[in-house]
Amino acid sequence: MTFPLLGVLALLAVDGLQAQTPEPPPAAAPAPAAPAEAKPDLPTLQAAARDAEEKMPAPELKPQTYFDLSPVQRERWQQFLPQTLLKLTRRERVQIVVLGDAILDGAKADGGADPLLRSFAGVFAKALASQFYYTGGVRVLRPGSKLRSKESMVMGPEILIQPLRTPSIVSAASALATVGFQGKPDLVIVAHGLEDGMAGTTMEDIMAALSSLRDTARGNRLEMIVAGPPPQAAAPEETSLALTRGATSVMREFCAAEKLLFSDLGDFSRLIVPPAAAREAHLIFPAVMQQYQSRLNIVPAGQIATPTTETHESMGRILFQDVMTGAPGVAWRVSDARVVLAGQGGLKLEFQIANTRREALSLTVLPLVPAGFRLKDAKPEIKLAAGAKETVQVDYTIINTRYLPLSDGRLRLPVLVIAGKESRIHDLVATLQPFGVAWGARAAFNVEKDFAPSIEIENTSGKSLSAAWEVVWGGRKQEGKVALDTNGAETLQLALPLPAEEKAPFRQRLPLNLAVQASGVRQIFDRHIEVVRNFGLKEYVPLGAVDGQASAVTLRADADSMKLFLTFDLTGVDLMDDEAGKGFELLLNLDARSYGQRLAPGATAALRITGKAADGEAQVDEIAPWAFGSGYAAVFDVKEITAKLSSSAAGARRLTITLPKTYLYLHEWALANGNSQIGINARLNGGGRSYFLTRGTRRGDDAESLGVLELTDKPTRRWTVRVE
Template sequence: MSAQTPAEVLHARALEARLPKPTPPQSRDSFELSEVRQQRLQKLLPKTWLKLKQRETVHILVLAGQREMEIWSEDGKAGAMQTFPALFARELTNQFFYTGGVRETGKDASLDVLAPGISVRVLSGQDQALVDAPSILGSVATQSPVDLVLICHGLAEAEAGVSPPAFVRQMEQAVEAAHAMKAEVFAVAPWLPASEPLEGSLGRARPLGDALREQAEDEGWMFADLGDLAAVMGMPPSDARDDAQRFDRLSGAWRSFFHEDKGGRFMPRVALHQRLGSVLFQMMLDGIAAPSVNFENTAAVWKDNGAGLELRCTVVNGTKEEQRLTVLPLIASGWKPSEAQPEVVLAAGAKKALVIQYARGKEEVTLEESVVRLPLLVISGSRAAVMTQRAPVQPVAVVWNPDTLFNQDKKFMVGGQIMSTGTEDVSGSWEAEFLGSKLSGRFQLKPGAAQPLDLGFDLPVDGELVRRSNLTLKVKLPGLDLTSTRPIVVARNVGLKQAVTLTPSTESAGRVVFLAQADKSRLTLVCDVNGPEMLLPTVDGRPAWQMEVNLDARSYGKRLESGSTAPVRVTGSATPGKGTVLPVAAWAFGTGYGAVFDPKVFHASLVSGADGQNQIQLVIPRSYLYLHEWALDNGNSQFGLNVRLTLNTSKGYQTWSLVPLRQQANGFGAQAVLELTEKPTARATVIVD
């Protein structure tokens, strides 16, 4: 899709002007809160509520994804204080009559003495995903006072394929880290993207938002959903006659809040952030408004031996008026709608059963919970909402445990289970295969029961040090054969001076070999680049090479616990000489680190040989890895490690990896193991990707 023309921009502004304005949560003639609102704040944010009602300075820390904080303005000057967290804080200052207003943390601390206000500090960037939140809260977040941590993530996680259970676990760890620093938490699901195709982008992050809402309700967290389309935007009047026209009308209305650049990228305008700030404030006071329609008796039934799903649900009109609905299924969770009945007319209080067919998308669909979360776009008059259905997958669900297994010796066991999700007893058999080894068994389950699977395999003893292969599980029931596949990466523990061939992301005639060296004062990581036209100069000033290293340098016991790292990035030209070490995050070497790392203390270089071979080196000082026991010649003195090398080749930029994975690179489970010995053990890391 091309960038907007001036005429289209004017049309978008005119359309936005026609949209209904958001209703303030209460009249600004009074700064008093109702008893219900006071009780809600007292229950969910007791310490913050006490400070607000006593008009004491409140310190808000914002942890948000880079995309969640994007903002576009015509003058190009919009910054953090024009984004929705700061505008939410402004609503708080108005409600509680803070004369000091909203200010950015650290800009002028003396103002706190003159007049109470609300300070906002935003920590957002390329390497600050939700998985990094505990590391951030334990390091740079401690540099200033924190009363309330506002956490908004999900867009990048949805793109990376993070499952709803994994996303919720990451949020739980973030909440635990915030509580450890005596702060309260406001968990926020992200706004809806507007990229092409809209039927794919609108629903992409909704399963994560729905799982977060479910967990927040269970745990008693303060929660807001910026993906609640009905709360953010009303629909302009229209005489659209069918579902296609109604969807086009919604598309135009929603995209009027975004600026489309020449590359087809949609950036949120200031107007959207203004609405998001108001919605955040209103949901803090009142929670999420009840929808005018609801769904019940929701289930998803396997079709075509797992190649399709049939969503069955009943839509209920909870109002006293007739409703004409357009119900459009969206692409999400690896499923693409193939057949639906979009037009629904419901009398007051009436119900109607719906059946929607889905086909499996291009990527493999696997489950880490017994339900599939399928978003539906529901349009009724001036109201549109994306409502996510939590549908048990029937009659059985194959649920995987994706935990990374470290230091496996001879055998490993991947966790999984078969769950009976229907209303009748089920029985059948299963077969699993990995690298030619086969397992099998039978199951007989009552409704709601589950049977763990004994998926234990021998580690491969020959071949490559890092191997990626599929584990295939076939489940057979009368009339139904299901096949579920998970990529498994087996990475042998690597020793010092042991050469490992890196895996290219695309086909390449060249070769990159990695090895590590260590002594009492430094760790040296080396990549030898072999092959013609593997490292070419660039003509636009961009780097000819980039080396990214994720190094978990926590102590042995801590390294096996959850946590994250941030990549150390080094770049350089095709000319031999020193490389450039980019700024290094305080938690780069694992959760618990919190130092200031000077890039000048690292050493990076490119060395070229007479035979055309190139060698790229990165030297990390031992003093910066201060939490590691550093026991040389000991196989139990280990680092978590992944290395990615990107080169400007004759085919353009290509990347080679020590551990080729689809999952988030910063997670502690996305790494192989480096042992500080030249005689490594035969153990291995097993990663369920």
């Protein structure tokens, strides 16, 4: 800065000298000129410039290490994602694994680019790249794909996103531990719940899967974000909207307890703007639904509606905002939820809604209807003065007790609130009062004579409680009474006898009727229990039909020291090729962990085998590395598994599957030993009908949903028992 100042001061000095030169006297009276002042020399000017520069304030230069992050944003990053923040600020390569289900679908890209770039994950990654100056942008890691991995092939630091899809969160940890770790990931985004919500996956299974994901991520020093799914919008809308909210609620709770970052991608306050023209409650909901339905791709009835490209963009912005600052507030607050059994299948929900603004507020409160419930009565229109609050009451009828809490006693009821241009679905969670029931045993293997379900009656009344109970199982009634202290609980000493007849059906789905009465309230907690007998080698076992009609399809298993053979006799199945040229589809799940591991929770991935209706070799699809159980992590060549459809001289059809023992490398493979077991299920589609070996309410990739094959031709008479 010295030389510019020297120039300025020099010019000022010259001007000053010129201004001090006296004007010449009039011509009539000339006078001698005054002597000119001496011109400053260069050292004098330099000294003056230095003196002026020393008097100027020194510039304050701060190193930019957080790329425009505010202190609040920086603190949030440090709380949830400190390792990722460090790499981003250094502009080092960051790899994000995106675990998801159908939520990954729906976005469309132009010019042969990978559609994941336009999905919520791609939008989020691009926002990170812009925030932290990643000049190379975002690249999709999808091995073997012919799609363009980047929107523009620009050089520079990149953020990498790797999609990893599974049909359920149950198998997400196994997928992460195998395929997800093939690279060097830094961050995991768990975006499940859409398919699980549609399938009715229990909250307990979702919570267990989240715990497994947390352990897998932390064990490998990865950071994790959990993203809740967007709702569905099929008819009836009030039920469809509720399908995914249970999963969202569990995810939010889990993240709060584990100090993980949660983002609700189904937050209506950032997905839609309620139309101003609809003012009355009976008009507002249809208008909101019409707007939201336009943000989903149109699909045939019964299928999952995926988000459109525009909705994916909104979801990506939601995720980025939640990472940077958290979810924005709305003009109201919902709190103090309470759920009370009203007797005769009735249920009452109470909660408070408060106006948090300084002006009056008109709200439309619309309770959504989860599966297993029917809405009886609710007050949809509420007007609140500034700062006022009101208690809202909603009445339901319980129409299917399977949807009551299974183990934690807490019920999850979503409510849609609309006010002006804002709307949001609130997931209300409350413990069932004045009592609840928890099932301690959900699945048991190798049960011989009796099953103990570990049913616990819990006192949630806030005072001492006396309760009477009765259980009916297999036509046999048991009853008793319990006296419970405040917040006390007692486990019923029940032993449910299993089928003893030699010719008892291979699989049965039996009702267990449970009723509890206390404080003048009688409530039923009925559930079904699936009982499946273990089977052995060389034994023909029947496959049931989904339509409930008679089925003659059977499965026989054989094994030697090198291979496992599975033979399906397709008696009565009239195979015909469909429009895609496929005559049948077989989904085969095998849990080939060692005996001790197989009795613990885990996941498999179905082998998908398809073929034409004519005799010949069938096609085996690509096999997931964890296909044969949690802990497996291998690349399996589909050519080593043979599948062939054949016909006998009499016209009987047979499908034979052969698997090498080397693929089941974690199994002890002790032939002629009843404790050397493989978990198994088979689902066959063909001839316009569907067949199954076992069929419960658990997800197909859940290891606890499988039956048991004993690697002996003299199987023990033991059972797999599952509470549904």
